[in-house]
Amino acid sequence: MVLPPGFKSDKPNQACKLLRSLYGLRQASRQWNVKLTRALQAAGFKQSSADPSLFTKAKDDAFLALLIYVDDILVAGTSPSQIQSLKQMLDDAFKIKDLGTLNYFLGIEALRTPSGLHLCQRKYILDILAENGFLDSKPSNTPCVTGQKLTNYEGNLLAKPEVYRKLVGKLLYLTHTRPDISYSVQQLSQFVDKPRDSHLTAAHRVLRYLKRSPGKGLFFPSTSQIKLQGFSDSDWASCAETRKSITSFCIYLGDSLISWKTKKQATISRSSSEAEYRALASTVCEVQWLVYLLADLQITITESIPIFCDNKSAIAIGENHVFHERTKHIEIDCHVVRQKVCEGLIKLMAVSTLQQTADGFTKALPKILFDNFHDKLGIRDIHAPAYGGVMKQ
Structure with missing residues (x-):
């Protein structure tokens, strides 16, 4: 700080006492x-x-x-x-x-109707497309190529890596209302330290997918039931370089998607059952947090919360205390699944892979499966003519 002009004092080594917090200071x-x-x-x-x-x-x-x-x-x-x-x-x-009335908050557009609440980031998406020169690009049907595996070695290093980092950062914020690109953005965010041209091409594919319908966003119907249910899934050893698995889950409150995640696991799993069990542990922790949050909102969950998993071995590990040989190498914190099953907070349910909603958060799906996954997320385009809107690019 600089003393104000005209300040004079006969006493040396004086200090200024801050009476108000000023913008720009750390505190x-x-x-x-x-x-x-x-x-x-x-x-x-x-x-x-x-x-x-x-x-x-x-x-x-x-x-x-x-x-x-x-x-x-x-x-x-x-x-x-x-x-x-x-x-x-x-x-x-x-x-x-x-x-x-709420209509725009931190880049998120909100529209309330008698049928429910619609959240989207249309203006934010159009700004990203304009900044990267993709307003007139050819739209893509999916955010990433089916079966594509990005690595740290394919392609040439970018001359300006800050362009890629800035784009990925904006796409990360966009996943707040566009869960359909979560897997693609999770893959892209692994290479921000040394991005290559192959990574930038994959990021441009996401932009072309967003160009298809920038007005899409989450819809929360006003008639939805107050009932939690979750879907947990994992893709075992999907990372070609580290052989680590991917954890993914999505949690619904009635018909509304309120929480989702796709993230590479911290350790290597020895089997697909272990990878699924670790994903179940992450899902259970998120469900417990949501129960606490709903309690603060004067909503009490009395029934056991169903969590759907497409791996019967993982369900057996969560419900059975006798699987010692299979589970003795798994960290103690993963066994929170067993604890919450015994407490009655959750109930593990088997589901087929085709009906597993969280499957789209673990891998790149072909168009038919991706469209099915997209429909289950409750994403709508309120600017489309079908919903009474008008598309303006």
């Missing part, structure tokens, strides 16, 4: 979060232990929820009068700017 965002949290807690709000950015308040049959991202706040509630009181309290304390 600015932390101090802002502390002050906002104290103000909300003083107003009767409770900070969620499952998600610290969520604050809830229940009073007299009314319920309020706040979701905070730095200084951007989403407010939802059952009482308009209490929402107005909350906004007045925040305005008195911080001088807020009320933007009205």
